[in-house]
Amino acid sequence: MIxxxxxxxxESFSYxxxxxxxxxxxxxxxxxxVLDIREFSKDKHKxxxxxxxxxxxxxxxxxxxICDAVKSVQKENxxxxxxxxxxxxxxxxxxxxxxxxxxxxxxCGHYEGIDQRVIDLLKPEEISIGDYVLTGGELPTMVxxxxxxRFIEGVITEESLSEESFSCGGLxxxxxxxxxxxxxLEVPKVLVSGNHAEVDKWRREEALKRTKESRPDLxxxxx
Ligand code: ADE
Numbered sequence: 375m376i377x378x379x380x381x382x383x384x385e386s387f388s389y390x391x392x393x394x395x396x397x398x399x400x401x402x403x404x405x406x407x408v409l410d411i412r413e414f415s416k417d418k419h420k421x422x423x424x425x426x427x428x429x430x431x432x433x434x435x436x437x438x439x440i441c442d443a444v445k446s447v448q449k450e451n452x453x454x455x456x457x458x459x460x461x462x463x464x465x466x467x468x469x470x471x472x473x474x475x476x477x478x479x480x481x482c483g484h485y486e487g488i489d490q491r492v493i494d495l496l497k498p499e500e501i502s503i504g505d506y507v508l509t510g511g512e513l514p515t516m517v518x519x520x521x522x523x524r525f526i527e528g529v530i531t532e533e534s535l536s537e538e539s540f541s542c543g544g545l546x547x548x549x550x551x552x553x554x555x556x557x558x559l560e561v562p563k564v565l566v567s568g569n570h571a572e573v574d575k576w577r578r579e580e581a582l583k584r585t586k587e588s589r590p591d592l593x594x595x596x597x
Contacts (some may be wrong), residue, residue, distance in 0.1 A: 375475065375526055377406045378447040379515055380440065381482040382422060384408045386512040390519060398529045406519065407447075411435075414442040423485055432486035440481060440492050452477045454498035456488075457514035459507050461500030464518060466540045468501075473525035480519070482511035544585035544592050547577040 379387060387408045391399070398404040412420050416438055423433040444454065453475045462468075472478065481488070481498060493500070503514045523529050539546040550561040564576045585592055 375404055375473070375478065377404070377478045377480065377519055379406065379408045379480045379482065379519070380411050380443045381408065381512055381515070382411050382435070382484050383482070383510070383512055384410045387516065389516055394530060395520065395523055398523060398526070401528070403526055403528045404523055409443055409447065411439045411443050414446065415439040416442075426486065430486070434486055435483060435488040437489040437491045437495075440488060441495060444479060444481065444496055447479055449477060451475075452479050454479045454481065454496055455518065456481045456483065456493065456498035456500050457503065457511040457518060458483065458487075458500045459502050459505070461502040463502045463504065464521065469518075469521045470525045472522045478522070480511070480515045482515050484510035484512075540592075543594070544581055545589060547580040547584070
Protein backbone atom coordinates (compact mmCIF):
# COMPACT_ATOMS: atom_id res chain seq x y z
CA MET A 375 0.00 0.00 0.00
CA ILE A 376 1.14 3.54 -0.71
CA UNK A 377 0.11 6.31 1.71
CA UNK A 378 0.61 9.96 0.83
CA UNK A 379 0.17 12.40 3.73
CA UNK A 380 -0.35 16.07 2.85
CA UNK A 381 0.42 18.44 5.71
CA UNK A 382 1.78 21.86 6.67
CA UNK A 383 3.80 20.14 9.42
CA UNK A 384 5.79 17.30 7.81
CA GLU A 385 8.17 17.15 10.78
CA SER A 386 5.34 15.75 12.95
CA PHE A 387 5.43 12.40 11.18
CA SER A 388 8.75 10.91 12.36
CA TYR A 389 6.78 8.46 14.53
CA UNK A 390 5.71 6.61 11.39
CA UNK A 391 9.38 5.82 10.70
CA UNK A 392 9.87 3.86 13.91
CA UNK A 393 9.14 0.38 15.23
CA UNK A 394 6.58 -1.78 13.39
CA UNK A 395 5.77 0.72 10.63
CA UNK A 396 9.48 1.26 10.00
CA UNK A 397 9.88 -2.51 9.51
CA UNK A 398 6.83 -2.64 7.21
CA UNK A 399 8.36 0.09 5.06
CA UNK A 400 11.77 -1.61 5.00
CA UNK A 401 10.14 -4.82 3.76
CA UNK A 402 8.22 -2.79 1.14
CA UNK A 403 4.77 -3.85 2.34
CA UNK A 404 4.06 -0.19 2.91
CA UNK A 405 5.37 3.09 1.54
CA UNK A 406 4.56 6.31 3.43
CA UNK A 407 5.33 9.66 1.78
CA VAL A 408 4.88 12.96 3.60
CA LEU A 409 4.34 16.01 1.35
CA ASP A 410 4.57 19.64 2.49
CA ILE A 411 1.40 21.44 1.30
CA ARG A 412 3.29 24.76 1.49
CA GLU A 413 5.45 23.74 -1.45
CA PHE A 414 2.34 23.76 -3.65
CA SER A 415 1.26 27.30 -2.75
CA LYS A 416 1.15 29.71 -5.70
CA ASP A 417 1.29 32.68 -3.31
CA LYS A 418 4.61 34.55 -3.51
CA HIS A 419 5.11 34.14 0.25
CA LYS A 420 3.91 30.49 0.13
CA UNK A 421 0.93 31.50 2.27
CA UNK A 422 -1.53 28.64 2.86
CA UNK A 423 -4.10 30.24 5.20
CA UNK A 424 -6.48 33.19 5.26
CA UNK A 425 -9.33 34.78 7.22
CA UNK A 426 -12.79 33.16 6.94
CA UNK A 427 -15.38 34.99 4.84
CA UNK A 428 -18.17 36.22 7.11
CA UNK A 429 -15.76 36.63 10.05
CA UNK A 430 -15.12 34.35 12.98
CA UNK A 431 -12.22 33.03 15.00
CA UNK A 432 -8.86 32.04 13.54
CA UNK A 433 -7.62 31.19 10.08
CA UNK A 434 -8.62 28.64 7.44
CA UNK A 435 -6.37 26.68 5.10
CA UNK A 436 -6.83 27.88 1.52
CA UNK A 437 -8.03 25.50 -1.21
CA UNK A 438 -5.38 25.96 -3.93
CA UNK A 439 -2.28 24.47 -2.23
CA ILE A 440 -4.28 21.48 -0.92
CA CYS A 441 -5.96 20.74 -4.26
CA ASP A 442 -2.66 21.01 -6.16
CA ALA A 443 -0.90 18.77 -3.62
CA VAL A 444 -3.64 16.15 -4.04
CA LYS A 445 -3.48 16.39 -7.86
CA SER A 446 0.29 15.77 -7.74
CA VAL A 447 -0.24 12.29 -6.24
CA GLN A 448 -3.81 11.28 -7.17
CA LYS A 449 -4.26 8.24 -9.43
CA GLU A 450 -7.28 6.20 -10.53
CA ASN A 451 -7.02 3.88 -7.55
CA UNK A 452 -6.56 6.62 -4.91
CA UNK A 453 -8.86 6.94 -1.91
CA UNK A 454 -8.77 10.36 -0.24
CA UNK A 455 -9.29 10.74 3.52
CA UNK A 456 -9.82 13.90 5.52
CA UNK A 457 -9.51 13.39 9.31
CA UNK A 458 -12.09 15.63 10.94
CA UNK A 459 -14.22 15.57 14.11
CA UNK A 460 -17.26 15.90 11.82
CA UNK A 461 -16.57 12.58 10.07
CA UNK A 462 -17.79 9.08 10.93
CA UNK A 463 -15.84 7.57 13.81
CA UNK A 464 -13.13 5.07 12.82
CA UNK A 465 -13.98 1.45 13.64
CA UNK A 466 -12.02 -1.81 13.38
CA UNK A 467 -14.29 -2.81 10.47
CA UNK A 468 -13.58 0.38 8.50
CA UNK A 469 -9.84 0.12 9.25
CA UNK A 470 -9.84 -3.46 7.89
CA UNK A 471 -11.61 -2.34 4.72
CA UNK A 472 -9.23 0.59 4.22
CA UNK A 473 -6.24 -1.74 4.61
CA UNK A 474 -7.27 -3.33 1.28
CA UNK A 475 -6.88 -0.05 -0.65
CA UNK A 476 -3.86 0.36 -2.91
CA UNK A 477 -3.36 4.09 -2.39
CA UNK A 478 -4.52 6.37 0.43
CA UNK A 479 -4.15 10.15 0.44
CA UNK A 480 -4.55 11.94 3.78
CA UNK A 481 -5.29 15.67 3.89
CA CYS A 482 -4.28 17.13 7.27
CA GLY A 483 -6.30 20.20 8.18
CA HIS A 484 -4.93 22.71 10.66
CA TYR A 485 -5.97 25.98 12.33
CA GLU A 486 -9.77 26.43 12.27
CA GLY A 487 -10.16 24.06 9.31
CA ILE A 488 -10.03 24.04 5.52
CA ASP A 489 -12.01 25.81 2.78
CA GLN A 490 -15.21 23.79 2.18
CA ARG A 491 -14.51 23.74 -1.57
CA VAL A 492 -11.69 21.22 -0.98
CA ILE A 493 -14.34 18.85 0.37
CA ASP A 494 -16.85 19.69 -2.38
CA LEU A 495 -14.31 19.18 -5.17
CA LEU A 496 -12.31 16.19 -3.93
CA LYS A 497 -15.07 14.47 -1.92
CA PRO A 498 -12.71 12.87 0.60
CA GLU A 499 -13.98 10.40 3.18
CA GLU A 500 -14.23 12.43 6.39
CA ILE A 501 -13.15 10.33 9.33
CA SER A 502 -13.03 11.08 13.06
CA ILE A 503 -10.98 9.40 15.79
CA GLY A 504 -13.35 10.36 18.59
CA ASP A 505 -15.68 12.96 20.02
CA TYR A 506 -13.13 15.62 20.89
CA VAL A 507 -11.33 18.29 18.88
CA LEU A 508 -7.56 18.32 18.32
CA THR A 509 -5.44 21.21 17.04
CA GLY A 510 -4.93 19.60 13.64
CA GLY A 511 -5.29 16.51 11.48
CA GLU A 512 -1.70 15.36 12.00
CA LEU A 513 -2.24 13.26 15.15
CA PRO A 514 -5.53 11.75 13.85
CA THR A 515 -3.75 10.88 10.57
CA MET A 516 -1.01 9.06 12.48
CA VAL A 517 -3.62 7.22 14.55
CA UNK A 518 -5.56 6.17 11.45
CA UNK A 519 -2.43 5.19 9.46
CA UNK A 520 -1.17 3.11 12.39
CA UNK A 521 -4.54 1.42 12.88
CA UNK A 522 -5.00 0.60 9.16
CA UNK A 523 -1.39 -0.56 8.68
CA ARG A 524 -1.73 -3.27 11.32
CA PHE A 525 -4.35 -4.98 9.12
CA ILE A 526 -2.11 -5.09 6.03
CA GLU A 527 -0.92 -8.65 5.51
CA GLY A 528 2.61 -9.15 6.83
CA VAL A 529 2.74 -6.09 9.08
CA ILE A 530 1.96 -8.05 12.28
CA THR A 531 1.00 -11.70 12.84
CA GLU A 532 -2.56 -12.99 12.35
CA GLU A 533 -2.41 -14.35 15.92
CA SER A 534 -1.79 -10.87 17.39
CA LEU A 535 -4.72 -9.49 15.43
CA SER A 536 -7.17 -12.25 16.31
CA GLU A 537 -6.61 -12.02 20.08
CA GLU A 538 -6.50 -8.27 20.57
CA SER A 539 -9.21 -5.98 21.92
CA PHE A 540 -12.21 -5.33 19.62
CA SER A 541 -11.30 -8.18 17.21
CA CYS A 542 -13.64 -10.59 18.99
CA GLY A 543 -16.06 -7.88 20.03
CA GLY A 544 -14.65 -7.35 23.52
CA LEU A 545 -11.45 -6.35 25.34
CA UNK A 546 -8.26 -8.40 25.58
CA UNK A 547 -7.29 -10.40 28.70
CA UNK A 548 -4.41 -9.21 30.97
CA UNK A 549 -0.89 -10.41 30.09
CA UNK A 550 2.25 -11.05 32.14
CA UNK A 551 5.93 -11.67 31.43
CA UNK A 552 9.07 -12.37 33.51
CA UNK A 553 9.79 -12.12 36.43
CA UNK A 554 7.13 -14.38 37.99
CA UNK A 555 7.01 -12.15 41.11
CA UNK A 556 7.35 -8.35 40.84
CA UNK A 557 7.02 -6.04 43.86
CA UNK A 558 5.30 -8.91 45.67
CA LEU A 559 2.73 -9.43 42.89
CA GLU A 560 2.66 -12.94 41.46
CA VAL A 561 1.67 -14.01 37.95
CA PRO A 562 -1.67 -15.91 38.14
CA LYS A 563 -0.80 -19.58 38.82
CA VAL A 564 -2.88 -20.87 35.90
CA LEU A 565 -0.59 -19.10 33.38
CA VAL A 566 2.43 -21.12 34.54
CA SER A 567 0.50 -24.40 34.96
CA GLY A 568 1.19 -25.61 31.42
CA ASN A 569 -2.53 -26.51 31.09
CA HIS A 570 -3.53 -24.83 27.83
CA ALA A 571 -7.24 -25.51 28.20
CA GLU A 572 -7.23 -23.89 31.64
CA VAL A 573 -5.18 -20.94 30.33
CA ASP A 574 -7.71 -20.41 27.49
CA LYS A 575 -10.64 -20.61 29.95
CA TRP A 576 -8.98 -18.12 32.35
CA ARG A 577 -8.27 -15.70 29.49
CA ARG A 578 -11.86 -15.85 28.22
CA GLU A 579 -13.20 -15.19 31.73
CA GLU A 580 -10.78 -12.32 32.39
CA ALA A 581 -11.54 -10.74 29.00
CA LEU A 582 -15.26 -10.87 29.74
CA LYS A 583 -14.75 -9.46 33.27
CA ARG A 584 -12.71 -6.55 31.86
CA THR A 585 -15.21 -5.85 29.11
CA LYS A 586 -18.12 -5.86 31.58
CA GLU A 587 -16.25 -3.44 33.85
CA SER A 588 -14.79 -1.00 31.29
CA ARG A 589 -16.94 -1.33 28.18
CA PRO A 590 -20.31 -2.95 28.95
CA ASP A 591 -21.57 -1.33 25.73
CA LEU A 592 -19.51 -3.89 23.77
CA UNK A 593 -21.46 -6.84 25.20
CA UNK A 594 -24.44 -7.52 22.98
CA UNK A 595 -26.51 -9.28 25.62
CA UNK A 596 -25.88 -6.83 28.47
CA UNK A 597 -26.77 -9.23 31.36
N1 ADE B 1 -9.12 16.87 13.75
C1 ADE B 1 -9.34 17.51 14.90
N2 ADE B 1 -9.98 16.75 15.76
C2 ADE B 1 -10.16 15.54 15.15
C3 ADE B 1 -10.75 14.32 15.53
N3 ADE B 1 -11.33 14.13 16.72
N4 ADE B 1 -10.75 13.30 14.64
C4 ADE B 1 -10.21 13.46 13.43
N5 ADE B 1 -9.64 14.59 13.01
C5 ADE B 1 -9.62 15.64 13.87
